[in-house]
Amino acid sequence: MMGSNIVIDGIMIHYGRMPVRLTFSYGKVESFPFIILRMRAGEVEGVGETLALPDAFLRRLCAALVDRDARSLDALLPLAQTAQERSICDGVSLALHDLVGKCSGLPLRTLLGGSAGDRVTLMPCIFPNTPDEAAERAGYFYAQGYRYLKTKLTGELADDIAKVTAIRTVAPPGAVLQGDANQGYKTLPEAREAIERLGAAGLDIFEDPLEGGVADYRQLKGTPGAKVMIDMLARRTCDLAAALKADACDMVNIHPVQPGGLRKVLQHAQLVQSFGVPVIIGGTGYTAVGSAAYQQLSAAAVPAAPCGELGGFFDHGMPRSLVKQSLPMHDGAVTLGDAPGSGVELDEEALAEFAEGREEWR
Numbered sequence: 001m002m003g004s005n006i007v008i009d010g011i012m013i014h015y016g017r018m019p020v021r022l023t024f025s026y027g028k029v030e031s032f033p034f035i036i037l038r039m040r041a042g043e044v045e046g047v048g049e050t051l052a053l054p055d056a057f058l059r060r061l062c063a064a065l066v067d068r069d070a071r072s073l074d075a076l077l078p079l080a081q082t083a084q085e086r087s088i089c090d091g092v093s094l095a096l097h098d099l100v101g102k103c104s105g106l107p108l109r110t111l112l113g114g115s116a117g118d119r120v121t122l123m124p125c126i127f128p129n130t131p132d133e134a135a136e137r138a139g140y141f142y143a144q145g146y147r148y149l150k151t152k153l154t155g156e157l158a159d160d161i162a163k164v165t166a167i168r169t170v171a172p173p174g175a176v177l178q179g180d181a182n183q184g185y186k187t188l189p190e191a192r193e194a195i196e197r198l199g200a201a202g203l204d205i206f207e208d209p210l211e212g213g214v215a216d217y218r219q220l221k222g223t224p225g226a227k228v229m230i231d232m233l234a235r236r237t238c239d240l241a242a243a244l245k246a247d248a249c250d251m252v253n254i255h256p257v258q259p260g261g262l263r264k265v266l267q268h269a270q271l272v273q274s275f276g277v278p279v280i281i282g283g284t285g286y287t288a289v290g291s292a293a294y295q296q297l298s299a300a301a302v303p304a305a306p307c308g309e310l311g312g313f314f315d316h317g318m319p320r321s322l323v324k325q326s327l328p329m330h331d332g333a334v335t336l337g338d339a340p341g342s343g344v345e346l347d348e349e350a351l352a353e354f355a356e357g358r359e360e361w362r
Contacts, residue, residue: 006070006103009362010040011062011095015054016356018286020317022127025155025184032312034287035088036322036351037062039095041070046099047346049289049322050091051257054359058088062361065092070099074263083235086260093261094293094342101341108293108342112266114300118336122295122329123148123178123308124315125284131166139170141315145331148176148306150207150282155184157194161201168202178308179203183211183232191216192223199225207253207282208232214239217248229253231282240268244275253282254301256294269301280305286312288321292342295327295334307334320350 017031035058037048052058061078068076073096080086101111109115124141128134128151138149151167153160160179167177179198185191191210198206206226210216214233221228227250234240235258243249252272256265265281272279281298285291291311298307311326312318323344328335337343 006041006100008039008041008065008068008070008099011065011361012038012358013054013058013062014351014355014358016354018312018318018354020312022317023129023154024152025182032286035091036287036289036346036355037091037095038346039065039070039099041099041103044099044102046070046095046097046102046341047289048091048094048096048098048293049285049287050087051286052084052087052091055084055088057085059359061088061092066361070096070103073097073100074261077261080260083258086235087257089260090257090262093263094290097262098293098341105340107336107338107340108296109299109336112262112297112300115303117299117303118338119333120295120299120303120336121148121306121333122146122310123150123282123306125150125152125309126315127152127317128163131162134163135166135170138167142170142172142175147172147174147332148178148308150178150180150308153179153181153184155181155186157190157197160194161197164198164201164203171202176204177202178205178207178229179226180207180231181209183208185209186211188212188216188219191220195220195223195228196225205229205251214242214246214248217243218246221248221250227251231255234268234272235259237264237268237271240271244272244277249277252277252279254279255283256281256297257283257290262293262297265297266301278305280308282308284309284311284316286316286318288313288323288326289342289344289346292323292327292344296336296342299336320353321347322350322354323347
């Protein structure tokens with residue numbers, strides 16, 4: 001109950017690696033590290049996840065949280081200096097919010113001060129190796145009612161054009177296509193050409209086309225073709241503010257694992273909105289624990305925008321989810337429901353299959 005303290009009396013982490021077979025512009029990935037955080041207050045447990053392995057920062061943080069009042073939420077988090085520390089803070093933030101939501105009886109989106117609505121439009125992500133595979137995977141999601149789709153791009157223009165063209169051959173009218181190059185194009189002229197030609201091929205939104213800073217993206221904006229979206233430059237508040245002040249993008253993708261906590265994501269979304277720039281919550285919960293939390297977060301932060309991506313098992317090639325049942329997805333959207341916290345429960349059997357170690361603080 002919110003009127004009394006919610007004292008954290010124990011924390012347990014499980015960690016390991018989840019196998020995948022994915023290709024990004026920077027190379028092939030065969031596994032992702034993961035940490036599952038379990039935070040207890042009496043009989044109630046809050047759960048979070050992050051893409052990392054345990055380190056000294058995490059161990060200090062977990063030890064410091066025991067006996068603290070979870071209602072302080074992200075105010076309990078230390079200042080994160082690195083991307084890994086921000087990712088760890090995000091996982092702890094998920095567990096804190098899930099715990100407080102369950103103790104208070106509030107869905108996470110309500111705890112975050114957000115929408116009373118319980119449906120959020122979704123945007124799957126595909127990782128095609130060939131144009132034929134791009135058409136097949138896109139067709140699979142379009143047949144399920146999705147009208148927003150994200151595809152990974154390689155930074156090789158002919159290859160990227162072929163994949164975008166193939167996706168457009170199976171796309172229904174009005175479908176929005178976003179491509180993520182993960183900064184795969186290395187020079188301004190290459191990025192400009194890619195924006196123009198991929199836009200002509202049917203790409204609507206081009207996420208992180210260029211390996212560059214705010215000044216480079218300021219020069220890219222306004223190139224005819226696909227709209228320019230930033231992700232890497234939206235991960236730290238200072239970079240995001242600089243990009244917005246420089247009018248360096250058409251859209252912003254906030255990858256929720258990167259700012260360092262759910263409240264920081266809300267602050268970033270509000271900052272973008274104050275500049276009149278469209279923003280989406282566009283990350284993924286790789287083990288599916290985070291997927292539900294980020295879908296709830298999207299309902300609170302930007303309820304009219306699509307939330308991407310679906311999660312590791314559904315669109316990132318992971319063999320299993322680590323929750324008993326994901327939030328229901330149908331007709332291109334997720335129904336959040338009224339369950340307290342994130343709305344999902346750990347699957348102990350699946351967790352035991354992939355976890356390689358465990359640590360505890362009491």
